[in-house]
Structure formats: structure tokens, C-alpha cells
Amino acid sequence: MNKTSNQKAWFFVIPVFALVAFNAVVPLMTVVNYSFQETFGSNVFQWEGTRWFKEILHSERFHSSLGRQFIFTFIILLIQLPLGIAIALTMPKKGWGVPVCLILMSMPLLIPWNVVGAMWNIFALPDIGFLGNSLNSLGFDYNFTQQSGDAWFTTILMDVWHWTSLVVLLSYAGLNSIQPAYYQAAEIDGAGRWDIFRYIELPKMKKVLTLAILLRFMDSFMIYTEPFVLTGGGPGNATNFLSLDLVKMALGQFDLGPAAAMSLIYFLIVLLMCWVFYSLMMKDEGRT
């Protein structure tokens, strides 16, 4: 067979290159550029090598915000996944209840993130907020602006409220794709409700749940807007998650170099975690 030379394909590829360059490569390289240099503004740069990386990796501040971030994400996943699956299992499969449930479930997802933060901030205010006031009148000493435990509780509650729906919708889609014959076959075998969940529903939902875990991991690991509006990272540094800390360093203190180094490390952690998750969960899929 003769190989024909045709360079026309480049015309189709170049726009993609340009687009990716603009929205990914150029900004990323700018950050990489900053991370090796020191700047005092007015476009004056001084080469620092790997100093910022070493500093960040050894800094107490980074360790504690990274630790907080992992704990937060872990708790979020631990609550939202089982809760989401449980809600999806109890949702109706046909009739008028389906659209009602779906709309109710998608509502929190449609609210802008800073509005969610503001809503919960007001909702949880200890003196006038419905939640804060109710808790206090029930005898709990609740004040999310002063007590770190309460701040965590409120932030987690807010995230559960905001994002569990996503897990619900994904699980619901996964459950709905299971043919009724599977349930009947299991019933005929004499399987109980738990067996059906364990051996049919869960394996059949595997793919959507993998997606749910990945999405919820990434989103919660990079959470910024909602805690920024709700607690601003406080009280003290109690809810100072990675991205909050990063913005404080970059824009608050204008430490562009260390902030750039930190965001690269942050980015690599997210990338690594996603890769590990994905390859662990897709381990068995390669064969098919």
C-alpha cells in the first residue's frame, strides 16, 4: 500500500492545540515559572531554584492544612457515599414520584457555591440563624464562629447538603440500569434484601460509584468557595483547607513564589490520588 502524504490534518489539530495551550499549558507554565523565582512586583524576578518547594514541604502550616484537607475529604466521602446510595435505594422507580424526587435532588446542585456558603452562614448564625438559634435553645452550646468543632460540623453538614445529591443521582442512574430480571432471579434463588444489594446492586453500580468517588474526592479536596463564605477558614485556622490557605498565601501575603510551589504540589497530590483511586477501582475492568 502506498503511503500518501497529506498534511491537512494539521488544520484540524492546531485549533485544539491552541485552545489547550491557552486554557491549560500557558497558565500552568506561568505558575511553574513563579514557583522557581522570587518577585517583589514591578516584573522583577530572581531565580530561587527549588527553595520554595523545600520550604513548603517542610512547613508546619502546609502540613496542617493538608491534614485538615484529608480529614475533611475522608469524612465527606464516608458520609455522602453511603447516604447517597441509601437515598437512591429508597427513591421510587416509577410514577409521579420520580420527577419530583429528581427535581428535589438536583436543586442543591443548581445553587451557586457562594450562595450556598452565604445561606448556611446565615442559617447557622447562633443568634438569629434558624439552625444556630434552634440548637442553642435546645441547650447545645453552638457557635460556629468561635468553636472549631462547631465550625467543622457546620462545614460538613453544608457539604453533605450540597453534594450528597450528586451521589444520589449517579447511584439512581446505576440502579435504574439493572434489568428487573436480576431481582427476580435472585428472589427465585431465595436471596434476601441484603444479598440482592451486596451481590447485584453494588457490583452493577460499581462504575457509577467509581465516578461518584472520583468527583466527590476532587471537588471536596479542592473546596474553596463555601468554607470561604461560611467560616473564612476560622475560627483561627480550624477550617483552613488547602485552597483557602493557598489563596491567603498568594493574594493575602502576596508570596507568589511559595504559593506557586504550593499549588503545584497541591495539583500533583490531586492527580496522584485520582490516578491511584481510578486504577484501584478499575483493576478488574481491564479484562473485559
Next chain:
Amino acid sequence: MSLELKNIEKKVGIETHIYSTNLKLEKNTINVLLGSTLAGKTTLMQIMAGLDKPTSGEIWFNGENVTGKEVQKRNCSMVYQQFINYPNFTVFENIASPLKITGVKPDEIKARVGKVAELLKLSAMLNKKPDELSGGQQQRTALARALVKDSDLILLDEPLANLDFKLREELREELPKLFEDRDCIVVYATTEPLDALMIGGNTATLLEGNVIQYGKTLNVYNKPENLISAKVFSDPPMNIAEISKSGEIFKIKDNNVQWKSNVKIKDGKYKIGIRPHNITTYKEGNNSVEINGKVLISELSGSESLIHFTNGKLNWVSLSNGIQQKNIGENTKLFMNVDEFLYFDTNNRLVTNG
């Protein structure tokens, strides 16, 4: 052992899925439910299994009324059109699953699974998971799961429908053998008359929620009680025409085709049903009559030729052996085997055949 449906009726909302049905299935029989989609085959099977409850009527099994008995407490198994297996179990675990739930000892499980796997040619695949198997093997696994249990009732709901042609033929040949020495009642639902003929046993023809006829398969095929049963049990579709008889002369109403027969029925109006393979491009049988047809479609399958043709208002199908090349629009002569005609009265009841 017997399974008896007494006046079973199933309504969903205002729709009736099964009209009042009586059916008695005896032990050690294979019973084919034959009917097109939506005929009520699956509903009927689900009622037999206890997966669905009839709106009215009773189900008796071995002289016991089991109408309200839960499916888990009945001893039946079912195979579906889709290949239903536990996705993250191996073939062995899949086949063993009904035994594990009932608490059979591990040694016995191993022996029984091994035996069934051998029967279904799965011995080499016991450690694989369903999604590593071909469609045919997946369905064999599902069949093995149904067989391993020694059920009293085995329900097969179009088990071959999703398989490709070769695998279907292969498995269809094996099926009757699998159930030969079993002490159970087998019910097999299918849309294909050929399945029923190959499986044998008994056949019930169904149409739109009614059991039209039940009896020995060949009997139902050769002597359909009425035109509906004959239509259900004919693929390609049966050719039908209104005729009149006077003396020995029979005449098709819509054209002047006529023939002589000494069939002993009164003079008057009738309907005939002619199966496509009784209209051929060559003479067959001692008594054949010629009919002219204009070719509409001609389908060749190698060993058979299907020719759709018109004659006046009639729009018929003929099925001949071998390759019979016909061009579309061509006028051709075909021969009908008079001895194989089915005669129905104006109420569609069979009067006589031959």
C-alpha cells in the same frame, strides 16, 4: 406432581394481561408457551413462579394451593432471555449460589456443580466471571444455575432469543436432552414455532392474553382447534382465503382457483389455511392445484426459497426447497398441496384437515 392454573386472571390497571386461563401441566413434561410478544407468556410464567400474583384464580401445585406462597419458599428456577448471572461471582459460585442459600454442604455443592457444569460444557470455565464468557456460555451458566437446584418447576423465558443463530441451534438441540430424566415440570416460552416443534412435548398457543389451545405439540400443529391457533403456530405466516364448497368442487372466493376434494363437509362457505411450505414452485403430493402469482419479494436462504406473491386480493407466501430464482414482478405458477389444507368454518373453528 402437577401444576394447575385455575381461572387465572391478571389485570394491571384497566388492562387485562391474562384472560381467565385454565391449564394443567403434568410432571416430567416440557410445555411450550408459544405466542408473539405481549401474548402473556412472561406474565403467565411469573404467575407460575410466584413472582407475580394473579388478580383472581388459584394455582395448585401437587394438590396444594400455592397462590399466595412466596417465590423464595417455592422450589422453582427460571432462565431469562437476558443472560442473568451474578456479575462478580465466578461461574462456579454462580451455579452454586442457589445451593448455598439453601445450606447444602460444600462437598455436595462441589459434586453437584461439577456434574451440571459437565452437562453444559462449562467445566473449563468454572473460575471465570460472567463478563469473560461468550453470550452462549453466559446463558449456559444461567441454565446450569436453574438445573443444579433440582427444582420442581423450571421456567425458561425465551432463553435462546438473545443468542446468535449458530449458538441458538446448538443449545436448542441440547435442551430437550437436559430435561429428559428430570422429575420436574419444564415450561418454555418462545415466539418461534420452530422452537416448539424441535422441543416437542406439549404446546400451548397464546394470543393477546388468551391460551388458545393446549395439547401435544404435533397435535396442536397438525390439528389446530381454530384459525388463531393455526396462525400462532405458523412461521412464515399462514395463508388464508375464503372459499365455498359445492359438491366435490372447492373454490377460492377472490379468484377462480378451484380444486376437487373428497373431504366430507357440508356444502357452504369455509376458510382455508395453507402453510407456506404447502405452496411450492414444483408439484408435491398426489393432489395439487395450480395457482398463478405475481412475485412481490423473493428471499433465498440457500436451502429454502421464500416467495411472496399476489393473486387478486390474496397476498400469500410460499416456501419451496432449494434455490428458486424468481424476479420481482414476474408471473409464476405455483402448486398447492390440497391434502395439507386446513378447513375452518366461518367461526374460525377447524372442520377438517386434508
